[in-house]
Amino acid sequence: MLARPGRYEKLMSIDAKKQIIDVGDGAAIPRKSDRGLFTAWRIAFFGAIGTLIYLVQTKPDPYLNILKFVPDGILVTFQVTLGAILLAIVFGLFTGLGRISKNRFFNGAASLYVEIIRGIPLLVQIFYIYYALGRFVQVPPILSAIIAMAVCYGAYMGEVVRAGIESIHKGQREAALSLGMNGRQTMIHVILPQAVKVILPPVGNEFIALLKDSSLVSIIAVADLLRRGREFASESFTYFETYTVIALIYLIITLFLSKIIGVMEERVSVNK
Amino acid sequence: MSTSKRRKMVEATEIVKIYGSFRALDRVSLDIFDGEKVVIIGPSGSGKSTLLRSINRLEEIDRGKMIVDGMDIMDPKTDITKVREEVGMVFQSFNLFPHKTVLENLTLAQTVVRKRSKFESEEKAMMLLEKVGLVAKAKAYPGNLSGGQQQRVAIARSLAMDPKMLLFDEPTSALDPEMIGEVLDVMKDLAKDGMTMAVVTHEMGFAREVADRVIFMDAGRIVEEGTPEHFFTAPSHERAKLFLSQIL
Numbered sequence: 001m002l003a004r005p006g007r008y009e010k011l012m013s014i015d016a017k018k019q020i021i022d023v024g025d026g027a028a029i030p031r032k033s034d035r036g037l038f039t040a041w042r043i044a045f046f047g048a049i050g051t052l053i054y055l056v057q058t059k060p061d062p063y064l065n066i067l068k069f070v071p072d073g074i075l076v077t078f079q080v081t082l083g084a085i086l087l088a089i090v091f092g093l094f095t096g097l098g099r100i101s102k103n104r105f106f107n108g109a110a111s112l113y114v115e116i117i118r119g120i121p122l123l124v125q126i127f128y129i130y131y132a133l134g135r136f137v138q139v140p141p142i143l144s145a146i147i148a149m150a151v152c153y154g155a156y157m158g159e160v161v162r163a164g165i166e167s168i169h170k171g172q173r174e175a176a177l178s179l180g181m182n183g184r185q186t187m188i189h190v191i192l193p194q195a196v197k198v199i200l201p202p203v204g205n206e207f208i209a210l211l212k213d214s215s216l217v218s219i220i221a222v223a224d225l226l227r228r229g230r231e232f233a234s235e236s237f238t239y240f241e242t243y244t245v246i247a248l249i250y251l252i253i254t255l256f257l258s259k260i261i262g263v264m265e266e267r268v269s270v271n272k
Numbered sequence: 273m274s275t276s277k278r279r280k281m282v283e284a285t286e287i288v289k290i291y292g293s294f295r296a297l298d299r300v301s302l303d304i305f306d307g308e309k310v311v312i313i314g315p316s317g318s319g320k321s322t323l324l325r326s327i328n329r330l331e332e333i334d335r336g337k338m339i340v341d342g343m344d345i346m347d348p349k350t351d352i353t354k355v356r357e358e359v360g361m362v363f364q365s366f367n368l369f370p371h372k373t374v375l376e377n378l379t380l381a382q383t384v385v386r387k388r389s390k391f392e393s394e395e396k397a398m399m400l401l402e403k404v405g406l407v408a409k410a411k412a413y414p415g416n417l418s419g420g421q422q423q424r425v426a427i428a429r430s431l432a433m434d435p436k437m438l439l440f441d442e443p444t445s446a447l448d449p450e451m452i453g454e455v456l457d458v459m460k461d462l463a464k465d466g467m468t469m470a471v472v473t474h475e476m477g478f479a480r481e482v483a484d485r486v487i488f489m490d491a492g493r494i495v496e497e498g499t500p501e502h503f504f505t506a507p508s509h510e511r512a513k514l515f516l517s518q519i520l
């Protein structure tokens with residue numbers, strides 16, 4: 001669950017049999033060609049929805065009550081995830097550019113950032129940023145949660161961005177430079193637009209990983225999906241039932257998202 | 273023919289380029305005059321690409337002086353983009369921008385670097401596409417073009433900047449034989465129009481027809497230099513003789 005160092009090495013690794021193996025934290029992304037996974041996805045997705053419907057119908061108390069209580073939390077979970085991923089992409093862009101920069105200061109700063117973030121558990125980072133920010137400015141917990149998640153994921157995103165940029169053939173850069181473009185123009189008009197296609201699938205994986213990790217922010221008074229569940233459970237003492245529902249909702253959301261990303265990924269590779 | 277009265281477009285003096293401990297260029301001196309067509313030949317690894325790429329500083333030389341269009345390109349005060357605006361390059365692997373249409377490939381640097389309007393740059397682009405016979409492909413993506421077509425677009429893309437000189441690094445080496453002719457034809461037209469050209473190529477017919485001067489390189493040095501007649505009929509150097517006997 002917590003961001004682990006070395007995740008990207010695995011994420012980007014390629015198996016000897018020339019099949020790409022995603023060992024990301026996201027749910028496996030089904031592709032049409034991958035029949036087994038495709039059916040596994042179906043069973044899990046429709047199974048989860050079916051189970052939820054069955055539980056609500058057969059035992060409305062407490063299941064229906066739980067289901068009515070948590071949607072606010074789903075909204076917050078999405079807010080945190082979306083805010084954090086957008087901010088993380090911005091951080092990641094600068095970090096990735098810094099990591100390939102010849103400027104020693106930018107390069108050093110970016111590398112240091114990545115090293116430090118990789119070495120600290122996300123949960124600790126969330127606590128730390130929440131209380132550190134709290135010493136200087138009064139920020140709403142949700143904002144501090146978004147910043148904490150973005151700071152953490154920005155470091156990983158930086159590696160994704162870097163790998164994406166480095167995957168573009170060096171002839172592209174040379175062609176742009178030889179036309180008189182400077183480094184910045186080359187990056188903006190030639191390299192980044194091509195790198196986006198490479199970066200998109202791993203960013204999708206990050207999004208799902210981030211959504212799951214966002215459950216950690218429930219500890220700093222952010223009323224996300226998990227926290228809403230905890231609130232309900234502690235009042236009604238229906239711990240097992242509540243967490244069953246919470247787990248099913250997380251599962252349905254992440255499976256749904258991984259499906260969307262899979263489709264997007266296929267579109268992108270077709271357009272090449 | 274080169275005469276000392278003509279302006280020098282390239283003035284390279286005692287250029288040295290070292291990779292690790294390997295001398296890719298070993299005290300190479302070469303002047304290229306306005307309007308001159310220089311063809312550079314030589315065996316693989318002799319430093320032809322390195323020499324060409326050091327003219328627009330895609331490779332940074334380690335020693336020597338390189339003056340291009342009056343600018344000392346290794347001077348830290350020189351804005352290298354100003355040099356590159358005037359010196360286009362055509363690559364063996366085309367290097368078209370795959371995410372942009374043919375038209376956009378031709379307009380990008382015009383708008384971004386030359387600051388031309390969209391209208392002006394598109395007009396220029398269409399004129400050049402006509403010149404290379406690819407008006408019909410303006411809206412196509414490079415991936416849907418044949419190799420020969422891609423290389424013609426790449427030449428047009430360079431021309432769109434109105435360069436004073438073009439560098440060609442084996443422009444036909446990646447092409448199927450039946451497409452080599454169409455690219456060479458475009459290059460011959462350019463030569464007729466008076467473009468200053470430095471061309472690395474194995475196409476000896478082209479060298480014979482177009483070159484004002486042929487330069488033969490071996491092991492990082494220029495070992496023989498002269499008119500195509502001299503070079504193809506009576507090369508004085510052993511290495512050049514051997515090379516010609518292999519390639520012709």
Ligand SMILES: Nc1ncnc2c1ncn2[C@@H]1O[C@H](COP(=O)(O)OP(=O)(O)OP(=O)(O)O)[C@@H](O)[C@H]1O
Nearest residue numbers: 291292294296314315316317318319320321322323
């Ligand atoms: N980036 C590099 N790092 C190390 N060595 C290099 C590098 N680029 C070129 N070289 C070496 O420098 C020498 C000259 O290379 P160059 O590409 O200029 O040769 P060339 O004459 O263009 O050959 P070819 O006909 O194969 O294109 C070669 O031995 C090559 O291995």
Ligand SMILES: [Mg+2]
Nearest residue numbers: 320321322441
């Ligand atoms: Mg070469």
